[in-house]
Amino acid sequence: MNLETKKFKDIDLGDPFFDSLKNDYKEFSDWFARKADESAYTFRGNSGDLDGFLYLKIEDGPVTDVTPILTDALRIKVGTMKINPHGTRLGERFVKKIFDHALHTNVKEIYVTVFSHHKALVALYERYGFRQQAEKPSQNGTELVLVRDMRREYIDMLSSYPLVQLDGNRNFLLSIKPKWHTRLLPDSILKTEGSDVVQDVSHTNSIHKVYLTAMSGVENLREGDALLIYRTSDGQGPARYRSVATSICVVEEYRHINSFVSRDDFLNYCRPYSVFSEDELSTFWNRKRYPYIIRFTYNIALKRRVTRSEMLDDVGLDEDAYWGFMPLSNEQFLNIIRRGQVDEGLIINKA
Template identity: 65%
Template sequence: MLLERKYFRDIDLNDPFFDSLKASYSEFSEWFVRKNQDTAYVFTNQNGAIDGFLYIKIEEGAVSDVDPVLPAAKRLKIGTLKINAHGTKLGERFIKKIFDHATYEGVQEIYVTVFDEHAALIALLERYGFIRRASKTSVNGIESVFVKRLCDVHDDVVARYPVVRLAGQRAYLLSLKPEWHTRLLPDSILKTETADIVQDVSHTNSIHKVYLTAMRGVDALRLGDVLLIYRTSDGLGAAHHRSVATSVCVVEEFRSIHSFPSRDAFLVYCRPYSVFTEDELSRFWATRRYPYVIRFTYNIALKKRITRGAMIENAGLDASAYWGFLPLTHAQFLNIIRQGGVHESLVIH
């Protein structure tokens, strides 16, 4: 299964996947051909057939073909979004790509028009903070207009994704070994120079992550705590230069492995979002080797990875402290993410 960014001219309009879009939008085929120089994200299954399609674009000014009119702003428009759901997390992968582009472009809003019959898609959008704010009437019928304002402050950590609320929350540094880091956070590629996260189209992307650990102190984690992910040294040089902060995440839930009534319940909880295979998880259940289970949202990949040395010298972190799980002051956290090129609008403090 593969998620790729492709030119329209290289996408087969005759694939049966597009039949429902042609039926819903009389102008779809003509529009598709006109877009031959543009790109879209396409997900193909193991048989080579299309199972997902996402087209997005930047707009500036008012959106005047909806009621009420959306006032002038820089927006990301979701032009086309369709998913054949097969129990995968494809919807979340596309939502993450949408937010990656929105944050990269510095837009204020994201919007999409949807026919009310698409209940599953609407539920997905609403889960991540999209709100019905207008309607659009055309020859094809009446669509609802859903808008995600990145400045809106939702109480729910998922609804306000990708924005991180630092105010009133605790911040921690959480270290991951390189082998787990690569599997868990594919956007946070392992280099310290600027990284273009928009070009990373790894099919392993997802918004939600589950990680198991035995590190002391992590049992203090609670809903809403902010995590600065720290990749430990790869052994190719001194940790001072090779260990780096890469990402910002927000805790959804902390659980003990002992809170699950059975192995099956444990697997159902962990399997969809864990870096570990089912065999690995089964061994962990049997041995209780990693008793702490952390579920979190993967909010921000730092544009520049910040080394251990820079965090000590510029943010005042204690070189002699235990860096497996380390409490951070708000000032330290903000210092590090500013060094990492995180846009201020993504953090409420």
């Protein structure tokens, strides 16, 4: 997947990708030129064409060019986000990047201005908790001002993404083999892995994931349970040091393969968010090889990977337990994520 940061001066403004932005914003070309030494995310699909552009800006103070004015605060402004939709959930990947920046800079809010006729884009923002709070009139027309408050009370799994609610839920370790881990969770890639293995496909881009397994115990998962993703050893050294905890995810739904009424029903559910190809999924449907299906959100990549050795020696996990899938106490879960240098403000735990 060719997602990279580039200086504005190294991006071709003459690319047809930017035509719609030039049509919407008369000043876009002048604005683009002024940003010459600033950076933006660009995305090129498998064809090599520019298919995505994301520019983020930190602002500190009131926003006075909107009505009503947004009060004094540290914010991230989504200066520009444009995607050529091609069925690979790139919009969700960009939304995740926006949240990653917000968490890294500890801002109070994120905001974006967007014309109401971009209905799919507005719906994407609203799905993850952005709400209209103002309007921005200009020579180009009136835009909606959508705001996401990063410090409001927890509402639900999507509106409050990427927060993780522990209260009333349970925690589990879920193992994933290296060859599937990087494709499914690209922001949790290890430094020893090459980014060229991350492809432009929906299960890579998406905030939402579907994972199929035959591991016993996952059939007891329920909505809201937290998953600590455990990348198993790649065989390049002792498992105590090559197997690591990498990510925190939250269960949206568990289903058994027999709950689908047909192969098409099964494919429509799994295909957009699974690491497996349609042919592989069809084989699984026919053979019922992996009957347990978990859909979850990809919330947080640990800043520091926590090794199996550390989880055994310092956290006290049981070496003789089944590490494919096992329950974790709140104390164990919190201990591991502290070692993973996760901001505990992302974890809602009032107990």
